[in-house]
Amino acid sequence: MKNAYARKLRAARSAVAARQQMTALQMAKDAAFLAAAEVFRMGPGRVPAFSAAFDAALHDIAKMTVEDTKDMEYTKTKLDQRLRQICGEHFVPWEERYG
Numbered sequence: 001m002k003n004a005y006a007r008k009l010r011a012a013r014s015a016v017a018a019r020q021q022m023t024a025l026q027m028a029k030d031a032a033f034l035a036a037a038e039v040f041r042m043g044p045g046r047v048p049a050f051s052a053a054f055d056a057a058l059h060d061i062a063k064m065t066v067e068d069t070k071d072m073e074y075t076k077t078k079l080d081q082r083l084r085q086i087c088g089e090h091f092v093p094w095e096e097r098y099g
Contacts, residue, residue, distance in 0.1 A: 033050070
């Protein structure tokens with residue numbers, strides 16, 4: 001009896017956490033759309049390509065993270081290398097971005 005109840009509680013907590021994570025990801029994507037529209041004048045014509053690129057980048061980062069070791073040194077290095085190219089003098093290292 002206790003095990004079934006504990007499993008039910010874990011499943012409920014897991015469902016809430018998954019919803020919260022999906023909400024946070026969607027908010028990040030919405031914010032990226034708003035920023036791209038504001039700064040780069042992105043409009044409806046470029047939204048599909050931007051959306052697909054956002055999803056692909058997120059997938060690539062997640063895949064790297066899952067396949068990396070616990071300390072995520074490969075992920076940190078690769079992301080920082082790419083972001084350094086993109087951001088130039090405005091680059092912020094992983095440790096500062098993720099605290």
